[in-house]
Amino acid sequence: MALSSYFADLHIHIGRDMFNKPVKITGAKSLTLSNILIEASRHKGMDLVGVIDSHVPAVQSELRELIADRGARPLADGGIQYERTTLILGSEVEVYDSLCQGPMHVLCFFPDLESMKAFTEWLKERVTNIHLSSQRYYGTAKQLQYKVKELAGLFIPAHVFTPFKSLYGKGVKRSLTEVLDHDLIDGIELGLSSDTKMADRIEELHPFSFLTNSDAHSLAKIGREYQKMHLESPSFRELSWALHQIGGRKITANYGMNPLLGKYHESVCLNCTEPVEEGTICENCGSDKWVKGVADRIGELADADTYPSRPPYVHQVPLEYLPSLGPKTLEKLLSVFGTEMNILHHASKQALKEVVSEKLAEAIITMREGNLQAVPGGGGKYGKVKLP
Template structure:
């Protein structure tokens, strides 16, 4: 069995020819830069590229395989040196009952099935070359197609105020939109943790995933999971989700929810925290409901099932005093961010960046940092 660190929600910003895929993604967020950042700097073992349905992305992956830079695994996924890439796509669903827009993630085991799915999507969306596009099809039909192809179906960032199953405020139960029996797991998103999500009893049936939703290379692995797998492959990831044959999710690493952009309800006009339906500071009724408030509305349970621990991870870039040059010094010495965050001793860290920063990194590991809360699209901040 192998200890595996994985982030399964990474966007492609631009293709190798420079065409936009994720419009809001960084121009430098290419397949090449993702592979390099994920393996050499972050120290991940598996990643999910969720724009793998785009024909030019498929072509680039096939070209790399033809050039001997990677190969398809028998158990699913594509191996590039020490990193396994899982093929995925993010789709926007908007059903006839006005449930939506809702983002979902579909993962498939190999290129042949992703190419088939891409062609299936092409006649159901306006632009197959862009990320997170609306599909003109019912959610249950998408689930059926996913299962036909041996794929995994996962609702994305399920609480964020925009484009998630619970976030808009219309859906009270996940079964209003989806076939609950064809959901393999749910992705929590940056403003919720396991303890918050388990206040909703219907979610007790599903494993939780914590992924970055990276729109730039530095954001890769700001949330991730630690798993125990026989091998870093699609099949064994599926087994870990189901908790069979010794494969399992050991821990979810995610932001402390107060750091998330949508944790608190915020006035969109003056950015003040709002309690109620309008801003007491400026009087505006233009508010963005925070994840914490939305979960309280949906809460149906005071108990939680047995789950892997949720560890409040603070990305190194969030820690005060760790700028690009300091991070480069740490990486030069320790190799990868996973080594810095999980394996380096405090004295070793102090020898590179001094006692103060080493102490903050250790406090982060222990979940003992203090924060200023985020909301309304603005991240929270680490105070110390």
């Protein structure tokens, strides 16, 4: 058995279905299933992508067309291969049962189209509109977990620290066991405003693998965050084994934005987005309304005295975030190096300098090493990167 490295982004939305009807209301119109697979394979260089609006019947219809006429093929170990990329079928569900302090999003993944269709049939009786993304589910979180496991699926709480619609932001007061079955969780998605070091301050998260995904609402955002995995091949079964570290499969690195760049990292004034201390009056505008940042929320929950061994978490931003790297420059880089993953991970500094300026080549290498500096964000406003 030979294991190799593969890149995975497991949280990508559908903007429009094959009939041009909206799925994720805030998603780009160009964010169709076909376009996602083409972008992931040909331009991003992603080996595994999780499309988390696969519960929508029209998305399943498009997938059947891809299998019948356009080269996609189901894999024996789960997942559907299109060119270099394996599609993992998923659904993002909003849970708000009587035990939740507020709504939280979770990701449910299934091995094949048949199990995804069975989940759709079950879910459509428990949501208002099965044709839209991230719908409010009427049932308990544990009932949802039981159904996912009945269908041989994976259950992963999504962007767990964001102030809105997340496990620790709104879903629970202190512990995930208030609403979820600990033993039926397959991993934890961190979100843009936190990283491994921050999350491991909470001891109950230590047993779980951490995922870093893009939550892409446009084609350009695919791969905004991702992970490198050690697998025999990109498939659903291998993904499941990597999350549970079976047979040498595992996550070997997380690549994500510096938490300072996340739009909910700091606590800020709700009115003017200036940083504020919790419970104080904003010195800038005088408002007493504020949004608690991820850093402060984790500080409330922190209880760990020791920390587990984790894969490296490399602070990185999408290439488009780098100042002076516009669309034409990115096109030049892709024409030479093929995919964004090749640019980010494999191109030498000398090779980069033959295509772009020395300053930009240096910025890419600095980012590869996780050393790019950041200016904090908060209150819905992203931070910014500083070039060396």
